């Protein structure tokens with residue numbers, strides 16, 4: 353029987369277990385998008401994950417949507433991330449870079465020249481964004497011209513190249529959680545009338561062409577995609593998520609990507625059973641899993657591996673705790689994006705904690 357400790361091949365990636373670390377923004381970079389020594393320590397502490405998927409990383413300055421989030425847009429970012437990947441590899445781990453363009457979920461104060469955030473269409477999201485000045489309501493984004501889209505796709509491919517230069521083992525396009533890719537995919541945020549909008553075939557085109565560009569640059573066997581079908585986070589309301597995501601998976605099938613991360617809401621609108629047969633690489637399920645539900649989904653074959661978010665923040669040695677049924681710590685939400693070491697690198701591994709008692 354397949355267990356969480358059974359190794360897994362995902363394209364070029366070789367995972368020693370199926371307990372994976374979900375991508376999580378932690379807002380510990382500086383204002384230029386450079387990560388430092390704390391980030392290297394944080395990820396190295398979690399190197400026993402079968403695979404680490406990094407926090408969302410912007411591929412161009414217009415893709416930044418939160419304070420102190422990191423970038424992969426120039427040589428300074430490559431040098432900064434190199435320290436992280438070296439630390440993870442020295443600790444025996446594997447890490448892929450999540451490329452995340454936030455599109456309309458940004459604020460002029462985070463963008464070059466106080467620019468207006470860009471999106472497929474000028475549809476203002478309900479809600480707001482946390483800035484150092486407090487919660488600010490979202491602004492109405494500027495709709496991208498057709499001629500501008502190619503440059504954004506090229507910048508995703510460049511970020512993939514820079515990720516490999518920085519020593520990452522692969523790349524993932526963030527296609528979920530209401531950011532730029534989801535804004536193209538979803539009917540309420542994409543009311544375009546060119547080849548990137550309208551029918552499901554047109555709405556999936558941005559993601560398909562971006563993946564083609566990323567995979568064409570670094571290889572499909574180390575390129576993956578994250579989707580969150582039916583999730584309404586960031587004011588996403590797709591009229592027919594099943595049609596959208598089935599169309600998307602059919603369109604990317606010929607690319608032979610390494611892995612697909614599917615992290616819907618806990619009660620999925622489109623089930624894993626519908627999506628899984630449409631993808632030939634490693635199928636990774638995330639969102640709301642505990643040890644028992646993770647064991648069950650892997651044993652049933654409905655997913656190849658499971659991603660853990662909050663549990664990996666609080667338990668840097670999560671695979672070991674599962675293996676020996678050891679107690680689990682809970683994450684402190686107040687420090688998720690707080691900056692600094694507290695709630696970042698100070699969750700002990702179990703043997704460190706036992707030694708300290």
Ligand SMILES: Cc1cc2nc3c(=O)[nH]c(=O)nc-3n(C[C@H](O)[C@H](O)[C@H](O)COP(=O)(O)O)c2cc1C
Nearest residue numbers: 374375376377407408615638639640660661662688
């Ligand atoms: C603090 C925090 C930050 C997150 N940031 C990201 C992100 O940058 N990219 C992403 O794809 N998902 C992000 N997520 C979502 C997680 O990857 C995951 O899908 C979600 O936490 C559900 O997993 P869990 O129930 O095991 O925590 C974040 C979640 C948390 C808790």
